[in-house]
Amino acid sequence: MNIGDELRGVVRGRVLAADDDGFEVARRPWNLAVDQPVRAVVEAADADDVAALVRHARLAGLTVATQPSGHGASGNAGEVILLRTARLDELEVRPDERIARAGAGVAWGRVLAAAGPHGLTGLAGSSPVVTVTGYTLGGGLSWFGRRHGWASGSVRAFDIVDADGARSRVTSGSDPDLFWALRGGGGDFAIVTAVEFALHPAPSLYGGRMLWPAERAAAVLDAYREVTEGAPDELTAWYELLRYPGAAPLVAVDCAFLGDGGGAAALLRPLDRISGRISDSRAVLPVAELGTITAEPTEPGPGLSRAELLTELTDEVAAALLERPVDPLLTVQLRHLGGALARPSGTPAGHLDEPFALYMFGVPGEDGGTSVRARERELADALVPYTTGRKPFTLLAPGERAANAFAPGVLARLRELKRARDPRGVFRSNFPVLG
Numbered sequence: 083m084n085i086g087d088e089l090r091g092v093v094r095g096r097v098l099a100a101d102d103d104g105f106e107v108a109r110r111p112w113n114l115a116v117d118q119p120v121r122a123v124v125e126a127a128d129a130d131d132v133a134a135l136v137r138h139a140r141l142a143g144l145t146v147a148t149q150p151s152g153h154g155a156s157g158n159a160g161e162v163i164l165l166r167t168a169r170l171d172e173l174e175v176r177p178d179e180r181i182a183r184a185g186a187g188v189a190w191g192r193v194l195a196a197a198g199p200h201g202l203t204g205l206a207g208s209s210p211v212v213t214v215t216g217y218t219l220g221g222g223l224s225w226f227g228r229r230h231g232w233a234s235g236s237v238r239a240f241d242i243v244d245a246d247g248a249r250s251r252v253t254s255g256s257d258p259d260l261f262w263a264l265r266g267g268g269g270d271f272a273i274v275t276a277v278e279f280a281l282h283p284a285p286s287l288y289g290g291r292m293l294w295p296a297e298r299a300a301a302v303l304d305a306y307r308e309v310t311e312g313a314p315d316e317l318t319a320w321y322e323l324l325r326y327p328g329a330a331p332l333v334a335v336d337c338a339f340l341g342d343g344g345g346a347a348a349l350l351r352p353l354d355r356i357s358g359r360i361s362d363s364r365a366v367l368p369v370a371e372l373g374t375i376t377a378e379p380t381e382p383g384p385g386l387s388r389a390e391l392l393t394e395l396t397d398e399v400a401a402a403l404l405e406r407p408v409d410p411l412l413t414v415q416l417r418h419l420g421g422a423l424a425r426p427s428g429t430p431a432g433h434l435d436e437p438f439a440l441y442m443f444g445v446p447g448e449d450g451g452t453s454v455r456a457r458e459r460e461l462a463d464a465l466v467p468y469t470t471g472r473k474p475f476t477l478l479a480p481g482e483r484a485a486n487a488f489a490p491g492v493l494a495r496l497r498e499l500k501r502a503r504d505p506r507g508v509f510r511s512n513f514p515v516l517g
Contacts, residue, residue, distance in 0.1 A: 085122045085163075092138045095127035095169065109164055111155030115384035115446055116480055118155060120147070120164040127169055129241065129249060129275040136273065137247030139163060140508050147510045148273050150187050150213040152382070154220060156480045156512040167215075170275055177202060180281045181238065186215040186274055191373060198369030203284035205233035210373030211380050215274050219511075220476035221266035221431040223439075225289075225338040225372060226282065228421030229315040234265035235427050236280040242272040245504040249275075259499055267430040267496050268475060268484065269511040271503050288346040289338040289375045290364030296331035296407075298358050299323060303400050305352040306335055306416070310395075310437075315421035316340040317349055320376075323403070323414040331407060336375050337364070386451045387443045388458040389477035390469045391436035392416075402464040410453045411444040414461065430492050436470060441477065475513070484513045 086099030098105040099122045108123040121144075126132045139146050147162040149155060150170075170185035173192055177200035182193055191210030197203055205224035207217060222233025230236065240252045240261070252272075254261050263271050294302055306321045313319065317339045324332040335353055339346035343366050347354075350364075367374070392399060395416070408414045417439040424433055442461060444454035462469065475487035485493055496515040 089122055089124055092134050093124055093131045095131050096125040098123045111152035112382045113155060113385055114382055115386060116155045116157045118159045120159050120162050123164045123166060125166045125169060132273055132275055133243045133247045133249050136243050136508060140247060140506060145507055145510050148269055150216050153212050153216055154512050158512060162510055181278060182281055183276060183278045184214040185276045189213050194372055195370040197281050201283060201285045202281040203369045204281055205230055205236055206372055208376045209378045215277050218277055219264060219269045221474060223474055223476055225318050226340060227423050228318050229340055230282050231422040231427050232266060232429055232431050234429050237265050237277055238280060239278040240264050240274050241276040242274050244272050245508045263496055263499050265429040268513060270500050270509055270515050284340060284369050286342045287367045287369055288343045289367050291375060292335045292353055292359060293361045294333050294359050296333055298356055299333040299404055301356050302333045302335060305356055307395055308352045309350060310418045313349060319418050321416040323408045325408050325412055338375060384446055385443055386446055386454045387479050388462060389473050390440045390462055391472050392438040392440055393436050393468050393470060395438055399465060399468050411442055411457055413443050415441040417441060430488060430496060432489055432492060478513050483517050484515045
């Protein structure tokens, strides 16, 4: 019996093996530059299906890798059973309790659309199509992280399937070790079928993008440094050097502010003094439109990224960023951190001493991405005196390891828990803690 027929006898959801129509599409991650040579794809019908698959995998010596939508895939999926959880799409918002419960297939856009009319928000990132579960297992760097910390810190409970195939609800009281690990330590310890998390007040939200020609990059960066130096926790701003194919290079500042537009305008005034602005989309926004600030792609595509954490945004760092065009990259981005992210969190992500994250992104061309990787490496090397080598787990790129994300004591604790809870290696996350 082939693997496809074997799995069809176990689960009620759709199963696709290598010889089935649709397999090649089903196995692809969000980032089409990453290859996933999996043995089969299982699209679970519900949480009971997930449990049945895990019980079978444990007895058959198989490994399961879970990807709700394929964001964050690392290519570390050879010979696994790829579990898709898109059909676990339950969503409940309890505004009186400021609590939401989302199945493993629910994307952030749905949560924000449901919570926003109640003056509430979850700690979503920049994309509305990223799933709550995958994002939260990686810690979750939110537009509102400076105010409320890691998204994983807002989790109140997980519904999980453990390595024996048993379903349970995990809280800080019922299983403190596993609860701790799942709040930002990745998906190596259990399969999360639903997550329950706190919502936060958002009676008013202001945000958008300001855009200038690249000739204004130095002036915009100076103003950005001034804005971020004294920014309250309610304001998050990103600085971006952009190169769209077929267009002149640009510089942008994206911002999100938990408050009214008047308060944000005063904080952003240094940027308003810079002439030559091409466009400005800043406005009071419904929470559901948070994803429009950066307008990231909502369909899969290829890309190569690299992130670094910056200890300072000095004149030397500014000079390295502006020394030459971003080509062949599409974007070089600074994300302002600090605030609550710099304070103890009680999660594996810990706290970030570094006040900025650098994020670089490009699309592989005819050379297979060699030039993109070289440019990312060149820029990272130029900034070595001002980087720490640590990466947020949620920003790890293919080829990097979980060890790049966690403090040594945290990594040791995660590894101990992995060995205790999944001794047979039934689960494999995008970035295994034992890797």
